[in-house]
Amino acid sequence: MAVNKIEVETTGIKRALKKFNTFSAVSQYIWNGFDANATTVKVDFIKNQFNGISGLVVKDNGYGINSKKLQYKFKNIFESNKTVKKRANKNSSHIRGENGIGRFTFFTFSSRAEWTTIYEDDGVNYKYKIIMDASNLDEYIDTEPEVTTETVGTTVEFMNFQDPKFDFDEYYEYMILEFAWYLELNSENNYQLILDGTAINYSSILENKQKKTYYFEETQSCFDVVFCIWNKKLHEEYSKYYYINSKNIEQFKENTTLNNKGDKFFHSVYIKSKIFDDFRFEDDAEQISFINGKDSKEYKFIIRKVDSHLKNMRNPYIKEYTKTYISSLKKNGAYPKLDNKNALDRFREESLDKMIETIYSAQPKIFTGLNIPQQKTLVRLFDMTLQSGEIDSLYKIIEGVLDMQVQERDELANLLEYTKMSHITKAITLIKDRLQAIADLKQLVLNKDLKANERDHLQKLIEQHYWIFGEEYHLVTAEEPDFEEALRRFIYVLRGEKHSKGSIKIDDKNKQREMDIFAVQRKLDGKIKKSIIVELKHPAITLGSKELQQVKDYFNVIDKEDRFKGDNIEWIFYLVGNKFNSEISGEIENAKSHGERSLAYNVNRKKIYVKTWSEIFTEQEINYNFLQEKLMLQQEIFIKRSSNKTANEITTEQKNNTAIRPKEIVI
Template sequence: MSVKVNITSKGIQKVLKNYNEKQAIAEYIWNGFDANANTIRVDYVANSLGLLEQLTIADNGYGINFDRLQQKFDPFFESEKSIQIVAPKHTSKMHGRNGVGRLTFFTFAHNAIWHTTYQSEQGFRYGEIQISTGGLNSYSHDFTAAPSSSGETGTTVSFTNLRICQQDVEETVLPFLINEFCWFIELNRHKNYSIIVNGKTLDFSSNIKTLEEFNLFYPDTAVTFKIKYVHWKENLHKELSKYYFLAGGEEIYKDYTTLNKKSDDYFHSVYIDSDFFRDFDFKSFENEGQVVIFGAAKSSAEYRFLIKALTEYLKSKRKPFLKEYAIRLVETYEQDEIFPVYATEKEKELRKPELVNLIKALYEVEPKLFSSLNTDQKKTFVRLMDLLMRSNLRDEIFEMFNGMIELEAEEQDELLQLIKGFDEHE
């Protein structure tokens, strides 16, 4: 049976134009985890020229129920506005909520066929679904086959007429998958979640810079929080840096950490497990006048204690990281000839060390000052600092930076002390 709907195949590709093969393959893996799978198997075979002849992605989830097939495939065919892939904000469940990821195979293959086994009231059932790149706005399915005798649910997607090679997979796709799923695998470590590629478990620890585990104890009510902190080497794509609140190993809620989006490439995840979160109300806020009848809320003493302690902990972990990156920033500026050219070697010896120290210190206070600048802007920025320092306009330096971005009171004090410190050493 074939089903065709309103939006055209080209319209679908247009809406999903920002997706590449790395993101598309990741979406099929997310679909497996969304189906309650704990193991995803990616298998591929390349020919003597290195081109892929076969690619399959299999999961041991609950499969695609034929009775709900239209709910799974039809909604995102209705209009361009319905085609979007958005990860939920406060939970890691149902990442590919609207199933649009099933259409992204056009980025690397011409055809896709789903072989799926699900459990119905009559027992295990097996079926197939097919979609081609030339007809993304239609799908054919066959669930008339005899009941499955495997006794296991799951879905295997097979892709044919592939447009990627073995080198693409090994040098581009697999590193992307490590960064995409490392935080999620760590979140579900106790459930032994895994992604297996050609029989070998993908090693997510390769993206871990630091991992620490410890407890925080709130004595007044004898509440214990088990903490796992991970500092990642590379970014987590759309996930960013977050707190994950768990109870008995099960995720209850997640939210951005206080050091997220600081423009400093400090990628981190904090997993917090405690029975305290079993009846916790994450949606009520202290100043909204809401009363929490059962359980606790963000206004509770325990939660305030937790977040304050973790914020200080993250700041302490971030400081050496920022020092390291400040050194790298200066090295990059040297290579790109951002620093001013001094008239004499003596002038350079007098002025450049102080300028370099100011740049390093400013980066440690607020990396945002140095983000998103092109080469000309960097040169202007650095040489303006050099001019102001040479002219003894230290107060103007502070006012300039304080006006460029919003600094918290603590950050303002650090910046002011920093600039005055240079005055004292003249």
């Protein structure tokens, strides 16, 4: 038995290894086993009488530690570490442990380590021990090797386990994130990591796994590819391509084209082919002409195929993640203040969502690590860009800030151009169709030659375009249903309660009356804040006390029925016609003190407005006038289109109008 000195003192070793904790230290001994060509590494806990942990054993079936190389392994630790790390961190997974210096990490959780190692030399197996104490890391004891018939491998026993905060679940999770990619890499070689009697199962972090086979017909080359998508970041292992030869041995690895995108799309791609048996992965001044390299057609083919499929796998993930990210932006107040009740503001928000989704999918790093003020600045820059149409300028800014490859620049430019055109096209289409709907309604109301009637024409068009009376409404009933059916649907919208048809009864003489339009307005929190009831009258009718009383009857039914009531729900009733008489004028004059135009009645959060068709047309034209000018849409075009149609044609063609709102609620 000999005592050997190490060239670095105990304090120096501990200083060099201060980054290690129990989990990372134990992983070093596991890596040492795999580095020694082990196919199985076992980690077992030694339990004390109180079922606590008194020690730890790591056992592998690798080639052991040759006593002739012991000084290299233990004595010159920093030289050994430096040499191996160059190999470990570049393009190979064959050497992962910190090797020399990693063998001393046991001091983080144990007071003593004892290696029992068996190695083969010239056809003979030898066995000996190495012993180290945590208080004297600058020396080790080794015994004389003895001939043995036992198989090669190394067992390290750690005595006096010292980690009071040790948690087995956290330990297991750590080892999954540390070794999952490596076990998958060597799955066909049946590599195993067994923790306390149970083989590690990394399915909990394997979000998606796909196997594909590609053929390069020109040279009849076959590639078997395994795509692994992880739901958590792996420890110190980037997203990589692993190139494997026909003997299931990794030849080379490198970062994927989607590595370090900042999008948390963690992945590993294993590419197996016979062409990697003899392949030049790195540039070499002494190139061998008959050996394939990265400039070969086969290599370019498989990388193109793998990249394409990897991006397809990433797309749904990115879309889902972007939704979550956009929600967090809105929660943080990064979006400009927009009125969700306004269709144009809603469209503006949707366009901003689409732009962020587009840029995020191409360059997630733009959004990585931003604090709330930075998020606000970036999002509002995007909003201003959309409103101004200066998307080309935004592209130039991004291109100048980020170091992008040519393909990435082209991809982002195309996506932004698509977003720009999509935004403009969608805006023009929405505004155009709304203006067309107003122009069509004008024809039905004002053009007597069309002989438009209330039920077949006015009613049908308003049912489709009830946005005229406000945004974010949901149509409850239109024309046919009476108050009992209206209440049944209202209860469903208000509280989610489903009642069978005919089961809801109202005790009122006017319960059979039928409202032309009954709609409710929901806020973002899902609560109903406003309900509207619209009574439409043919343009030939002059509105008077009879028509107003009809709306008051609706008012009274609603007012008396408690089930129509909800927390702070405002009720708005509209009576709409071409003109009204002096009686209506008197009602509006009496309500003038409330300061609202067209208001005729106001009691208990319930209001009745009497509006003329000309008022409605004027309001809509004012709302869209600035957009008409900006997009150079001429109102005369829509009037001309409508003037050449019959009343039936106008209502029939509305089915293709993008401004149409959803149909009435059905239970």
